[in-house]
Amino acid sequence: MSSRTRSSTRTTTPGPETETLSGGFPAIRMRRNRKASWSRRLVAEHQLSPADLIWPMFVVDGAALRTPVASMPGVERLSVDLIVEAAKHAVDLGIPAIALFPFTDPKKRSEDAAEAFNPDNLVCRATRAIKAANLDLGVILDVALDPYTSHGHDGLLVGDEIVNDETNAALVKQSLVQAEAGADVLAPSDMMDGRIGVIRSALEGKGFKNTQIMSYAAKYASAFYGPFRDAVGSSGLLKGDKRTYQMNPANTEEALREVAIDLDEGADMVMVKPGMPYLDVVRRVSETFGVPTFAYQVSGEYAMLAAAFEKGWLDPDKTMLESLLAFKRAGASGVLTYFAPKAARLLAE
Numbered sequence: 001m002s003s004r005t006r007s008s009t010r011t012t013t014p015g016p017e018t019e020t021l022s023g024g025f026p027a028i029r030m031r032r033n034r035k036a037s038w039s040r041r042l043v044a045e046h047q048l049s050p051a052d053l054i055w056p057m058f059v060v061d062g063a064a065l066r067t068p069v070a071s072m073p074g075v076e077r078l079s080v081d082l083i084v085e086a087a088k089h090a091v092d093l094g095i096p097a098i099a100l101f102p103f104t105d106p107k108k109r110s111e112d113a114a115e116a117f118n119p120d121n122l123v124c125r126a127t128r129a130i131k132a133a134n135l136d137l138g139v140i141l142d143v144a145l146d147p148y149t150s151h152g153h154d155g156l157l158v159g160d161e162i163v164n165d166e167t168n169a170a171l172v173k174q175s176l177v178q179a180e181a182g183a184d185v186l187a188p189s190d191m192m193d194g195r196i197g198v199i200r201s202a203l204e205g206k207g208f209k210n211t212q213i214m215s216y217a218a219k220y221a222s223a224f225y226g227p228f229r230d231a232v233g234s235s236g237l238l239k240g241d242k243r244t245y246q247m248n249p250a251n252t253e254e255a256l257r258e259v260a261i262d263l264d265e266g267a268d269m270v271m272v273k274p275g276m277p278y279l280d281v282v283r284r285v286s287e288t289f290g291v292p293t294f295a296y297q298v299s300g301e302y303a304m305l306a307a308a309f310e311k312g313w314l315d316p317d318k319t320m321l322e323s324l325l326a327f328k329r330a331g332a333s334g335v336l337t338y339f340a341p342k343a344a345r346l347l348a349e
């Protein structure tokens with residue numbers, strides 16, 4: 001019996017006397033390692049755990065109030081008291097961090113987004129209430145003006161331009177009230193140029209040297225954010241689109257530049273958004289920089305899956321977990337996902 005040969009140049013005629021075919025068969029049978037559950041577990045390259053999940057939540061004014069988000073079945077906006085309960089639930093599930101987004105009363109929206117720097121705005125109150133409960137839980141707050149502007153843009157509008165530097169000054173004020181409220185991580189999601197640098201230096205200047213920054217570094221101008229804009233109440237307001245500040249879905253080299261710049265300016269972690277349609281970008285960013293890289297499975301991705309689950313077209317549990325594992329395979333350190341509590345419960349079983 002000849003020794004195994006793996007030469008692909010050797011040609012053989014298939015037959016019972018053939019010891020080795022090209023590809024190594026039958027010496028090599030890829031299915032051997034898949035033959036039983038224990039073996040599949042043993043050779044698994046990636047693993048999803050509750051520690052990989054960040055749970056985004058929507059906060060609404062009021063008490064004991066939960067209001068459904070029509071385009072995101074199963075997702076509710078919660079009043080501050082219920083957000084604290086949900087935060088405790090996250091800890092019980094082993095979820096390390098939550099991200100809070102406010103539904104802002106239209107009356108509190110304005111051209112200058114002043115509510116963003118109100119130290120008693122909804123996300124600041126929610127953060128203080130969660131922090132008062134002394135949980136081992138990270139609170140991540142979005143830094144962007146869109147929940148607070150009357151026009152629904154992430155920046156200040158002058159004429160028909162979203163002005164960069166003036167917006168940065170507003171983002172600094174917003175960051176400081178959020179850090180003061182106890183936010184562990186600030187997540188600038190607006191895509192203005194230079195905002196990580198000015199926010200970082202303002203935080204250092206005010207003594208918030210341990211406030212982390214998770215930059216939405218490669219954020220695309222995507223149609224997948226539609227349901228989120230319903231959830232925060234900005235979809236009816238938005239004039240035009242966000243293509244002068246968010247990235248063109250056609251680009252990936254540009255994503256690497258965006259990430260490099262934000263790291264240089266002082267970001268501790270970076271994010272790619274949306275998630276599943278941009279796994280190639282997640283892979284490139286995680287491989288190129290080797291820094292904590294997060295992906296956001298956004299509202300539209302959630303809505304797509306949830307709709308198919310409702311129709312009985314896809315198996316909810318299996319599809320959800322597969323969609324999340326895909327992020328780990330692409331190199332993500334973690335995923336922001338509205339499925340976080342359900343996924344964490346399944347993973348605990």
Ligand SMILES: NCc1[nH]cc(CCC(=O)O)c1CC(=O)O
Nearest residue numbers: 144146154189224225228298299
């Ligand atoms: N800047 C705000 C912001 N932060 C997170 C999302 C989207 C999240 C989601 O769709 O789940 C958006 C919307 C947008 O940029 O229009």
Ligand SMILES: [Mg+2]
Nearest residue numbers: 191192193258
């Ligand atoms: Mg940038």
